[in-house]
Amino acid sequence: QVQLVESGGGLVQPGESLRLSCAASGSIFSIHAMGWYRRAPGKEREMVAGTTSGGSTNYADSVKGRFSISRDTAKNTVYLQMSSLKPEDTATYYCYANADYSSTYGRMYYGADSWGKGTLVTVSS
DSSP: OEEEEEEOOEEEOTTOOEEEEEEEEESEEEEEEEEEEEEOTTSOEEEEEEEETTSOEEEOTTTTTTEEEEEEGGGTEEEEEEOSOOGGGOEEEEEEEEEEEEOTTSOEEEEEEEEOOOEEEEEOO
16 A cells, blocks of 8 residues: 655744645555645635646645645655645645555555545644
8 A cells, every 4th residue: 555644734824834745655666646635624625736747737726826746756755835824724734646556465556546644734823
């Protein structure tokens, strides 16, 4: 399986910045895409940003110009640089990866999604 571990969440004031990291580990053969979703209290989960193995990126309209996603392919790590944070950015942020990997028992999975446990970002004065 693919294990995803997020870090970097915390409490910040409006206008401040924060960087999230997500490291993937396991019997990974290839990662096709990595990115971030978030879920605010009482709201549906929404896509925040994503990046593919080809280098393309996409962002939610609500974060364009403020958030930037990047990826270190050698480290199987994806980052989310968040700037000009707003109270409405408060949410639990979840990392995802779409990858080819083998299970503990040697079964191959192709293009399978994996999720991290989430890291809480709170923007408040």
